Amino acid sequence: MLNRLIFNALYTWSQSDKRKPLILRGARQVGKTTMVNEFAANYDQFLSLNLEKKADRDLFEQNNSINELIAAIHFHKNRTVNPDGKTLIFIDEIQYCPQAATMLRYFYEERNDIHVIAAGSLLETLINRQISFPVGRVEYQWMYPLSFYEYLMANKQARALEILEEKPCPNFAHTKLLKLFFEYTLVGGMPEAVTAYLPEKDILSVNKVYEAILTAYMDDVEKYAPNRTMVNIIRHAIAYAPLAAGSRIKFVGFGQSNYKSREVGEALRLLEKAMLIQLVYPTVATTPPASGDYKKSPKLQFLDTGMMNFAAGLQQHYFNLEELNTLYKGQVSENIVGQELLANHINFNQKLKFWVREKKQSNAEVDFIVLFDKYLVPIEIKSGK
Numbered sequence: 001m002l003n004r005l006i007f008n009a010l011y012t013w014s015q016s017d018k019r020k021p022l023i024l025r026g027a028r029q030v031g032k033t034t035m036v037n038e039f040a041a042n043y044d045q046f047l048s049l050n051l052e053k054k055a056d057r058d059l060f061e062q063n064n065s066i067n068e069l070i071a072a073i074h075f076h077k078n079r080t081v082n083p084d085g086k087t088l089i090f091i092d093e094i095q096y097c098p099q100a101a102t103m104l105r106y107f108y109e110e111r112n113d114i115h116v117i118a119a120g121s122l123l124e125t126l127i128n129r130q131i132s133f134p135v136g137r138v139e140y141q142w143m144y145p146l147s148f149y150e151y152l153m154a155n156k157q158a159r160a161l162e163i164l165e166e167k168p169c170p171n172f173a174h175t176k177l178l179k180l181f182f183e184y185t186l187v188g189g190m191p192e193a194v195t196a197y198l199p200e201k202d203i204l205s206v207n208k209v210y211e212a213i214l215t216a217y218m219d220d221v222e223k224y225a226p227n228r229t230m231v232n233i234i235r236h237a238i239a240y241a242p243l244a245a246g247s248r249i250k251f252v253g254f255g256q257s258n259y260k261s262r263e264v265g266e267a268l269r270l271l272e273k274a275m276l277i278q279l280v281y282p283t284v285a286t287t288p289p290a291s292g293d294y295k296k297s298p299k300l301q302f303l304d305t306g307m308m309n310f311a312a313g314l315q316q317h318y319f320n321l322e323e324l325n326t327l328y329k330g331q332v333s334e335n336i337v338g339q340e341l342l343a344n345h346i347n348f349n350q351k352l353k354f355w356v357r358e359k360k361q362s363n364a365e366v367d368f369i370v371l372f373d374k375y376l377v378p379i380e381i382k383s384g385k
Contacts, residue, residue: 188306
């Protein structure tokens, strides 16, 4: 079991009187299903459905009332309705059944005593295309790979966690914390990879995990590609995205291809919906709200730096370097910072931005900007002393 910060958010949700059915959103393999299964220990009764299975899907396709549906779910799972206990229903792979998404409003309006969490591995690509959730009747939580803080928890580095909270960091702890962060950047934050790596610190076991995850993404292409023409383009985009992470990109000819700007743009936006990447657009503003300039070239943020290292074949170089910035032109450094910024914003869908000034005689760029109170805070990523 990995301790995840989202566990606290789920607990807060479960205690709220104004609780709505929760949609857990995140990329494939970030640990959504595992987290819900572990969180279910807080309930008297846990009913898990996987709508990829026809028998589970049929429960929602019979046009039953909400009370009949709840009774049918209990009967299907050979369980008795417990009016005095707390019940959690988990609806996994909800994208396979639009009727299930529709029924969520009735859980909120008529049976709020039943706690409901829904998730799906391809959910992001299908929202508003094949499936829609009742507006104002559900709430959302985002899930990302493990943050550095969560990695330290998994690594049982209790003292490092305490020191990490001290500002400024004591000089005596700096070297060890950097080493741990270096290790985290190598391995990444995908739960299965972290679980495979930590017992023996064997990077080869991580490679097997990431190879399986990337293969699964490739296999998924046909499920979320709108047509056969796009299949090859999306596969190319998945293969090249790790190499482009942390740098500004152009859609036309992406990854030394002959694909057109419109085709690549559509493919990358699908991968963005699947939360495998994020297109980070620049702003020229210095005060909030700092809207992005979508006419300028974006940077590409990849889901997980460990997976990026594997796909780009960079892992073997890590052991001979003292500074991340010397590796891959600093793109690893930029991607891991972006990954950290996202991992610490699970309550809303954070869109990363960076800042530019692009004039004939005066060009400048700041790696990220974040909104804090009424200010835009610039984040410039450096390494070394």
